[in-house]
Amino acid sequence: MPATPRATRRAARAGPPRDAASLRAALVAARAPGSPAEVTERARAGLLAWLDASTAQPFETLVRALATGAVATQIGRAMLAQTPEPPGLACAAGCAFCCILPGADGATITGAEARALHAALAPQSGPGGTDWHPEACPALDPDTRMCRAYDARPMICRSYVSRDAAACAAIAEGRPMPGPATHPAQITYLTAHALARAALAGVAPTPTYALKTVAARAGASLAEALKTARHAPKSLDAERRRLVRGMGPAR
Numbered sequence: 535m536p537a538t539p540r541a542t543r544r545a546a547r548a549g550p551p552r553d554a555a556s557l558r559a560a561l562v563a564a565r566a567p568g569s570p571a572e573v574t575e576r577a578r579a580g581l582l583a584w585l586d587a588s589t590a591q592p593f594e595t596l597v598r599a600l601a602t603g604a605v606a607t608q609i610g611r612a613m614l615a616q617t618p619e620p621p622g623l624a625c626a627a628g629c630a631f632c633c634i635l636p637g638a639d640g641a642t643i644t645g646a647e648a649r650a651l652h653a654a655l656a657p658q659s660g661p662g663g664t665d666w667h668p669e670a671c672p673a674l675d676p677d678t679r680m681c682r683a684y685d686a687r688p689m690i691c692r693s694y695v696s697r698d699a700a701a702c703a704a705i706a707e708g709r710p711m712p713g714p715a716t717h718p719a720q721i722t723y724l725t726a727h728a729l730a731r732a733a734l735a736g737v738a739p740t741p742t743y744a745l746k747t748v749a750a751r752a753g754a755s756l757a758e759a760l761k762t763a764r765h766a767p768k769s770l771d772a773e774r775r776r777l778v779r780g781m782g783p784a785r
């Protein structure tokens with residue numbers, strides 16, 4: 535159900551959503567400029583299917599699930615699970631060039647992912663990824679080069695794959711090379727979160743966070759880690775547009 539100008543005007547007149555029905559109308563009207571139309575409609579269909587299966591939940595619960603990105607993450611993971619693994623991938627345990635994250639930020643993750651990552655890392659102590667490489671994700675085990683929060687790793691860590699580990703190593707050192715690609719589930723998940731943000735305008739904030747900062751602050755309280763890692767609102771749109779620019783043919 536694409537957002538039509540009439541649906542957008544009707545939702546704007548109705549004001550911020552206050553119950554499941556008006557939340558649905560807001561999701562139908564929401565827009566995510568910059569994402570391809572087919573991606574936007576796939577993300578919207580996922581959000582509406584989730585809402586239609588959840589209307590027995592209190593409105594506050596629905597808002598929280600959308601605002602934290604739990605629903606967007608669920609949509610992305612379901613898409614990943616439904617897609618057969620492309621043949622010929624070089625990805626293997628201990629191959630971790632993709633966990634070298636240049637810059638201070640690392641990657642964009644939702645609140646649900648940030649909380650899960652912090653919960654997985656908080657009980658752990660000892661050396662982190664930077665003992666292997668100065669720009670590695672702190673969640674990496676420097677000896678085994680395995681993720682110390684594997685079950686809680688964010689969508690970007692699940693959707694980035696490559697047929698050429700040497701290309702990943704070159705990219706990690708700042709030399710662009712063809713080879714690695716991000717599964718289409720990644721842009722779908724980010725677009726679902728952008729649609730949720732548009733629908734929840736005036737109701738609840740829908741922040742995103744810096745993966746690397748959350749991992750680096752695992753020894754701090756959750757509140758402190760989230761505060762330090764919280765992105766400016768424009769980061770989500772910038773990340774979507776960056777991903778769309780790099781989109782190749784569907785794998």
Ligand code: SF4
Binds near residue numbers: 626631632695696714
């Ligand atoms: S994406 Fe690249 S660095 Fe990461 S596991 Fe796959 S081949 Fe290795």
Ligand code: SF4
Binds near residue numbers: 633687
């Ligand atoms: S969370 Fe785990 S998989 Fe993701 S970048 Fe960090 S170490 Fe790698």
